[in-house]
Amino acid sequence: MTGWDRTWPPGWHVEHVAVTTSTNAVLLADADRRPDRSVLAAGHQTQGRGRLGRSWTAPPGTAILGSVLLRPPAERVVSEISLVAGTAVAEAIEGAVALAVQVKWPNDVMLNRRKVAGILAEASDGAVVVGIGLNVNQERDQLPENTKVPVGSLFTIDGIKRERAPLLVSILERLERNYDAWIERGLNGVYDSLGSRDFLRGRRIELDGESGVGVKIDRDGRFLVDVGGEQRAVESGEILYER
Numbered sequence: 001m002t003g004w005d006r007t008w009p010p011g012w013h014v015e016h017v018a019v020t021t022s023t024n025a026v027l028l029a030d031a032d033r034r035p036d037r038s039v040l041a042a043g044h045q046t047q048g049r050g051r052l053g054r055s056w057t058a059p060p061g062t063a064i065l066g067s068v069l070l071r072p073p074a075e076r077v078v079s080e081i082s083l084v085a086g087t088a089v090a091e092a093i094e095g096a097v098a099l100a101v102q103v104k105w106p107n108d109v110m111l112n113r114r115k116v117a118g119i120l121a122e123a124s125d126g127a128v129v130v131g132i133g134l135n136v137n138q139e140r141d142q143l144p145e146n147t148k149v150p151v152g153s154l155f156t157i158d159g160i161k162r163e164r165a166p167l168l169v170s171i172l173e174r175l176e177r178n179y180d181a182w183i184e185r186g187l188n189g190v191y192d193s194l195g196s197r198d199f200l201r202g203r204r205i206e207l208d209g210e211s212g213v214g215v216k217i218d219r220d221g222r223f224l225v226d227v228g229g230e231q232r233a234v235e236s237g238e239i240l241y242e243r
Helices: 022-030 078-097 154-158 164-187 191-196
Strands: 013-020 040-047 061-071 101-104 109-112 114-124 128-133 205-209 210-216 221-228 230-234
Touching: 022 040, 022 061, 022 114, 022 128, 040 109, 061 164, 078 101, 078 114, 078 128, 078 154, 078 164, 078 191, 114 154, 128 164, 164 191, 191 210, 205 221
Parallel strands: 013 040
Antiparallel strands: 040 061, 061 128, 101 109, 109 114, 114 128, 205 210, 210 221, 221 230
């Protein structure tokens, strides 16, 4: 665990393990016994999960693979947490690479038009477990091919190998700020950063077999699409875009 024995941001309860099945699955199973803002990070996952039932894989020691346990107030819309966390991850990456980083609704983080991170939020009995997968040091042949969204890592973008623990510290610091702002003001609390990073805004997209143009992520966490001059609000699902 060299490199992971460090001082973490105050208020976070961080545990690092060499290998586990799925950090999301472990935190969900242990939610009743863990405090708010618990973090489980792993060097490797054998059953990593992505959105829509997909898997999330990475060679051991190359990515940030972790989950955060949160207990948001009942009045907040839990589905918005993916955007809150995605914005925090985008801000942390931007601080590391000094390049513009975007958020692709509802849960992807994009750098140079490639997906470098994904968010998976799962709710259970008043708790939400937010999984974060960030491709850090994978080389090109270690990344999946033939994906709907092109995949990259920080290394394939700028050729720099990075320690992962400092990146996780940066993510947690930004997540704390964004999450607290969201608790106080809803998505308005992070909208300046989120809205300016909207990857699908203005792009040609496909929605339920129809072509349209992305308008924006709105302040209720939906994505607005213009289809033939009619604006539609998408609350969930998958939007494909023209590369």
